[in-house]
Amino acid sequence: MSVGIDIVKIHRIEDILDKKRDSFLNKIFTTEEKQYIKEKKYSPQTIAGLFSAKESISKAIGTGIGKVSFKDIEISHDKFGKPIVIINEKVKSFGISKIDLTITHEIDYAVSFAKVNFKINDNIIEIPEELKGLLTKRNPESHKGDYGKVLIIGGSRGMTGSVTLSSKSAMRTGSGLVYTMVPEYLETIMSIKLTEEIVKIAKDNGKGYFIKKSLEEILNNTKDKDVLAIGPGMGTFEDNIYLLREIIKNINIPLVIDADGLNSLSTDIDILKNKKNSIVITPHLGEMARLLDKSIKEIENNRVYYAKHISNKYNIVTVLKGSNTIVSYKDEIYINNSGNPGMAKAGSGDVLTGIIISLIGQGLEPFNAAKLAVYIHGLAGDFARDKKGEHSMIASDIVDSIGDAINFLLTNKKFSSKLN
Structure with a gap:
């Protein structure tokens, strides 16, 4: 198991949205994520949380953003608003079996915590x-x-x-x-x-x-x-x-x-x-x-x-x-x-x-x-x-x-x- 933590200043996201909103969103987020952001009325808090989440997950994997790109990791949500992590085949190739994610906000910052479990030779599977x-x-x-x-x-x-x-x-x-x-x-x-x-x-x-x-x-x-x-x-x-x-x-x-x-x-x-x-x-x-x-x-x-x-x-x-x-x-x-x-x-x-x-x-x-x-x-x-x-x-x-x-x-x- 490996963990990653990331913190993003919300004011930094506000500045980016003022200057180059569309190009920034297109570079960082998938279609599903952009739809979610739109539903949240382009809230800087929401965007900061999703951005932070991608960073914390890449840190927990051990690559950072580089070998793994922002769009290789997608943050969805269940009907209760809980974040769900979706990764593509490239990220799965690192031997990942499960990712748990928590995102929290306060006035000035968005903070995320990711826990990544990796496969082992005797993988124990439990029923969802x-x-x-x-x-x-x-x-x-x-x-x-x-x-x-x-x-x-x-x-x-x-x-x-x-x-x-x-x-x-x-x-x-x-x-x-x-x-x-x-x-x-x-x-x-x-x-x-x-x-x-x-x-x-x-x-x-x-x-x-x-x-x-x-x-x-x-x-x-x-x-x-x-x-x-x-x-x-x-x-x-x-x-x-x-x-x-x-x-x-x-x-x-x-x-x-x-x-x-x-x-x-x-x-x-x-x-x-x-x-x-x-x-x-x-x-x-x-x-x-x-x-x-x-x-x-x-x-x-x-x-x-x-x-x-x-x-x-x-x-x-x-x-x-x-x-x-x-x-x-x-x-x-x-x-x-x-x-x-x-x-x-x-x-x-x-x-x-x-x-x-x-x-x-x-x-x-x-x-x-x-x-x-x-x-x-x-x-x-x-x-x-x-x-x-x-x-x-x-x-x-x-x-x-x-x-x-x-x-x-x-x-x-x-x-x-x-x-x-």
């Missing part, structure tokens, strides 16, 4: 307080109907792996009944791939992908379900856009949109304004860039800002995937700290979709389900890494490790990870 109690042990008198009926719509010719991973991860996370709906052409292969899950089909006229005529069967299959996911392996066929629009207009159950569902959504994101239900979207950086018509670099440099922006604009839960996945709903933000680079493999996002819908089906509110899901997903990835190694682990290893992650949550024991 806000996730404790979200998942509970099962009632001995319960039956499969108590744990949710989930429906996953996906798959196309040559793309059966994604929907298979989502289905298996939903079952492994604890869903009572998992229904997997695919184009009729895929019925035989999906019936071979899936054992515990129930395969449903929609007419596809032998094409191997969903068509407009699939809609009636899709909607009929949503009627007794608790949650729906759409997108894994669907492909980028034109009819998908029509199907997604009609599904959003007609269903009342929570909906998770992932993968190719997000590609369809990017053609007309305003269809979210017609929704009657809760919606969760799970984009990675590239998908988020397409949804908002921005560059990937712009999204990457301002991840919290854009996660909050899209959540607020459409009143949805946003899961912006990547290192330290961000979950946003309205003004609430959760930044995940589980997971590892070995999870950057095909199919990992499909596994996450299955975990999210399973938890929603088991009764969690979508925001809580998304927060808990990204933590379970990352922790399962950590268990898989310890078994297979970062280079060799694959998405199905994450599915197989979901039980380890859930047992860890339910027993509330510290987990000693073998690898950094």
Whole structure:
């Protein structure tokens, strides 16, 4: 552990704001921070506090501002105003596992205190307080109907792996009944791939992908379900856009949109304004860039800002995937700290979709389900890494490790990870 302290004279900030406000803010602060400063009416006290915080963190890391730039460190805030530190990959490369920050003000000065924890070979991971109690042990008198009926719509010719991973991860996370709906052409292969899950089909006229005529069967299959996911392996066929629009207009159950569902959504994101239900979207950086018509670099440099922006604009839960996945709903933000680079493999996002819908089906509110899901997903990835190694682990290893992650949550024991 290392600490850093910094003090800034507020009058110095006032002088800078008088002479070169915009250039100073653009040099020091990210888009999210500048928005926060604007909301605080460009208060010199607020700006001095944020400036001091970046300095104290760089001191605690041991570099000072130089090797680490001001914009490599972002200061966000939770709904209670508590500062939250977000660091990019360059800063994480110093082996940082956690940063605690305190900012205080008095008439003439802003003072910040940062405490930085570094990873060690036997890293001890504890459950974040806000996730404790979200998942509970099962009632001995319960039956499969108590744990949710989930429906996953996906798959196309040559793309059966994604929907298979989502289905298996939903079952492994604890869903009572998992229904997997695919184009009729895929019925035989999906019936071979899936054992515990129930395969449903929609007419596809032998094409191997969903068509407009699939809609009636899709909607009929949503009627007794608790949650729906759409997108894994669907492909980028034109009819998908029509199907997604009609599904959003007609269903009342929570909906998770992932993968190719997000590609369809990017053609007309305003269809979210017609929704009657809760919606969760799970984009990675590239998908988020397409949804908002921005560059990937712009999204990457301002991840919290854009996660909050899209959540607020459409009143949805946003899961912006990547290192330290961000979950946003309205003004609430959760930044995940589980997971590892070995999870950057095909199919990992499909596994996450299955975990999210399973938890929603088991009764969690979508925001809580998304927060808990990204933590379970990352922790399962950590268990898989310890078994297979970062280079060799694959998405199905994450599915197989979901039980380890859930047992860890339910027993509330510290987990000693073998690898950094």
